Amino acid sequence: MELCNLKDPAERASFATAVRRGIGHGQGLFFFTRPLEPIPGLDGLLDMPFVPRSQRILRHLIGDEIPSLEDMVADAFSFGAPPVVPADDHIHALELFHGPTLAFKDFGARFMARALGAIRGDAPLTILTATSGDTGAAVAAAFYGQPGIEVVILYPRGKISALQEKLMSTLGGNIHAVSVEGTFDQCQDLVKASFDDQELREAVGLNSANSINISRLLAQVTYYFEAAAQLRDSGRRLLFSVPCGNFGDLTAGLIARALGLNARFAIACNANDTVPRYLRTGRFEPRPTVATLSNAMDISRPNNWPRVEALAKLQGWSLGEFACGSLSDDETRAAMRSLYQKTGYVLEPHAAIAWSVLAQHRRDDEEGVFLGTAHPAKFKSVVDATLGIDLPLPGALASRAALEGQALPMQPDFAALRQLLLSLRG
Ligand SMILES: *Cc1c(COP(=O)(O)O)cnc(C)c1O
Numbered sequence: 518m519e520l521c522n523l524k525d526p527a528e529r530a531s532f533a534t535a536v537r538r539g540i541g542h543g544q545g546l547f548f549f550t551r552p553l554e555p556i557p558g559l560d561g562l563l564d565m566p567f568v569p570r571s572q573r574i575l576r577h578l579i580g581d582e583i584p585s586l587e588d589m590v591a592d593a594f595s596f597g598a599p600p601v602v603p604a605d606d607h608i609h610a611l612e613l614f615h616g617p618t619l620a621f622k623d624f625g626a627r628f629m630a631r632a633l634g635a636i637r638g639d640a641p642l643t644i645l646t647a648t649s650g651d652t653g654a655a656v657a658a659a660f661y662g663q664p665g666i667e668v669v670i671l672y673p674r675g676k677i678s679a680l681q682e683k684l685m686s687t688l689g690g691n692i693h694a695v696s697v698e699g700t701f702d703q704c705q706d707l708v709k710a711s712f713d714d715q716e717l718r719e720a721v722g723l724n725s726a727n728s729i730n731i732s733r734l735l736a737q738v739t740y741y742f743e744a745a746a747q748l749r750d751s752g753r754r755l756l757f758s759v760p761c762g763n764f765g766d767l768t769a770g771l772i773a774r775a776l777g778l779n780a781r782f783a784i785a786c787n788a789n790d791t792v793p794r795y796l797r798t799g800r801f802e803p804r805p806t807v808a809t810l811s812n813a814m815d816i817s818r819p820n821n822w823p824r825v826e827a828l829a830k831l832q833g834w835s836l837g838e839f840a841c842g843s844l845s846d847d848e849t850r851a852a853m854r855s856l857y858q859k860t861g862y863v864l865e866p867h868a869a870i871a872w873s874v875l876a877q878h879r880r881d882d883e884e885g886v887f888l889g890t891a892h893p894a895k896f897k898s899v900v901d902a903t904l905g906i907d908l909p910l911p912g913a914l915a916s917r918a919a920l921e922g923q924a925l926p927m928q929p930d931f932a933a934l935r936q937l938l939l940s941l942r943g
Contacts, residue, residue: 518531524541578735600612611888642722642724651813669941674699680918696926711723755885758878768821781840
């Protein structure tokens, strides 16, 4: 697989290099250099079960670089195929929230953990990340028990939900949750200071495992094919509605389309609507980020957008082909109530936005699929208050919530963090 830095096309990278480096010079993203070819034998591919099909797709994209790729995919996706569930007339939910942390980020994070494990050889590897909530839980679960990899997750004490804290601090083993006496920004400053310390970076093999890593995107391509396989009998073209934050999920869907999937795409945003406004006006004008109910989409400078534009250009697509919409919090609550009253399907805020944009834009000859990116129980207070129900916590969450956490307390002090990182490499 040959990738290049979108800001500096002279910087080329193999899959392994791009996974190891994460981001290129000048903060440029690694991405494809040539148009993607349709994957051979698409019909037969849709007949295959999820894991063997995903192995074929990722082998097609990545090439021969990683001999153990098939084992990595089987292990990363061991929690099974995401179900496609009817939710409305000719509209289905692709439920991506049945993995270990009940969010779609499990797919990308688990694949990345195994890719990094295979690529690092004998070199030390320490994942260091700051979280204000969900990503930390997915990263912790994904890397838990991976041999030779230590994971340090910083979070601001008292500023994340009790459940989110439990998901990171109850694993133990190679997962080190650090509760920082400070703000999220101070946690991020500590991470930055660590990456700026070249001696430390090399000594412990620092990697941020963040969401711009190409391995995450590629893993996510596979579930669009799974939706197409489960909806094959409809014989219709699909319209996918994607709730967008950093636009990683949308990029993955477009890669699936470039590989031959017969589908159209809708971009669904909350009040942080930089891209919908851009597609309407032609002006890319981010505004200050505002807090909404769908907080994983509270992003006004989506970091994967350059990849969307690059892929459209490579494949000769017009950005005008996207269906597009954005919802306020009031509209989000109204959408949650509307579908619940109509069919009984329970939406959390992110999926509610995707369903609403889908229902507005679906053409009569299309089968609609919206991405269920998180389990409704992860947004229990909003869901309960909006729908007047008492949603039970799924068993996996309930049993983790009952465990005692073992986070390490720390002042926002770089020397203390540095010492911790070095001590893990004893
Ligand atoms: C991360 C996230 C999103 C946004 O995904 P992107 O790939 O960043 O666009 C949407 N919904 C939920 C629940 C998320 O956690």
